[in-house]
Amino acid sequence: MTNTEEGVFFLTGKDFTNAGAASSSLKGILERRGVPPDIIRRMAIAAFEAELNVIIYAVAGMMKYRVTDTEIFVTVQDMGQGIPDIELAMTEGYSTATDHIREMGFGSGMGLPNIKKSTDNLAINSVMGEGTTLEFFIRIRSGGTEQA
Amino acid sequence: MNLAEILDTLNASVLTDKVTLQKSVENAYCADLMSDVLSFSTTKSILVTGLTNAQVIRTAEMAAIEMIVFVQGKRPDSQTIRLAEEKQIPLLVTDLSMFEACGKLYERGLRSKLHRHNQTPTIKCQAKSH
Numbered sequence: 135m136t137n138t139e140e141g142v143f144f145l146t147g148k149d150f151t152n153a154g155a156a157s158s159s160l161k162g163i164l165e166r167r168g169v170p171p172d173i174i175r176r177m178a179i180a181a182f183e184a185e186l187n188v189i190i191y192a193v194a195g196m197m198k199y200r201v202t203d204t205e206i207f208v209t210v211q212d213m214g215q216g217i218p219d220i221e222l223a224m225t226e227g228y229s230t231a232t233d234h235i236r237e238m239g240f241g242s243g244m245g246l247p248n249i250k251k252s253t254d255n256l257a258i259n260s261v262m263g264e265g266t267t268l269e270f271f272i273r274i275r276s277g278g279t280e281q282a
Numbered sequence: 283m284n285l286a287e288i289l290d291t292l293n294a295s296v297l298t299d300k301v302t303l304q305k306s307v308e309n310a311y312c313a314d315l316m317s318d319v320l321s322f323s324t325t326k327s328i329l330v331t332g333l334t335n336a337q338v339i340r341t342a343e344m345a346a347i348e349m350i351v352f353v354q355g356k357r358p359d360s361q362t363i364r365l366a367e368e369k370q371i372p373l374l375v376t377d378l379s380m381f382e383a384c385g386k387l388y389e390r391g392l393r394s395k396l397h398r399h400n401q402t403p404t405i406k407c408q409a410k411s412h
Contacts (some may be wrong), residue, residue, distance in 0.1 A: 156342030
């Protein structure tokens with residue numbers, strides 16, 4: 135028996151007041167479904183990092199999720215400037231964030247590496263001048279997940 | 283270490299209303315960089331920070347931080363406090379500096395464990411190892 139749930143949240147660039155609202159909603163859905171707390175924490179962190187990237191760097195975007203009994207899939211697609219060098223963007227500490235972003239406590243160049251670290255799979259597709267799509271998932275019942 | 287002991291240790295006060303104070307922590311993490319909190323903090327933690335914006339609450343929510351203490355008497359605005367109440371995250375404030383606050387918590391036995399997932403994720407884009 136599978137019990138699949140899916141949905142989408144819309145994200146607005148520079149809307150720092152609501153930054154995190156989508157990830158918070160996703161977290162609530164996972165909690166309601168009784169997903170183990172360590173899995174929820176990893177997905178909440180990955181989703182929040184991805185949501186922040188859209189709000190910081192893009193004009194707009196959306197976060198789609200699909201939760202099954204065994205996996206959580208998230209796609210975050212934005213209309214943004216694109217990532218010129220993905221390998222460089224995956225380097226811990228590399229950032230193009232402005233001082234304004236840093237004053238809020240973000241933009242230290244840990245976002246994409248942290249999404250990779252927190253999930254079981256991350257794929258990045260970016261087209262310059264058009265936008266970036268991140269796809270990541272976490273297995274709910276994979277075994278071997280460390281206790282946080 | 284429970285919240286009452288932390289209040290006593292840091293001579294701190296509680297900013298949130300209607301949030302349970304029956305909480306305790308095993309670890310502490312200290313940062314003004316929320317990116318670092320998201321990357322390295324652990325569960326069952328208190329966050330010690332000098333940053334008071336709403337993103338601190340969101341970060342704590344995602345990282346499952348149990349409680350937050352603001353140092354040097356810094357207080358967030360009422361909207362940020364309301365968000366913390368909604369998320370049931372107690373907010374504390376102390377007049378101590380970040381160094382002093384961390385030192386006192388360390389003295390009482392709290393530590394930072396660096397959080398690393400022991401999995402090897404498969405990705406299409408390889409990060410540089412260094």
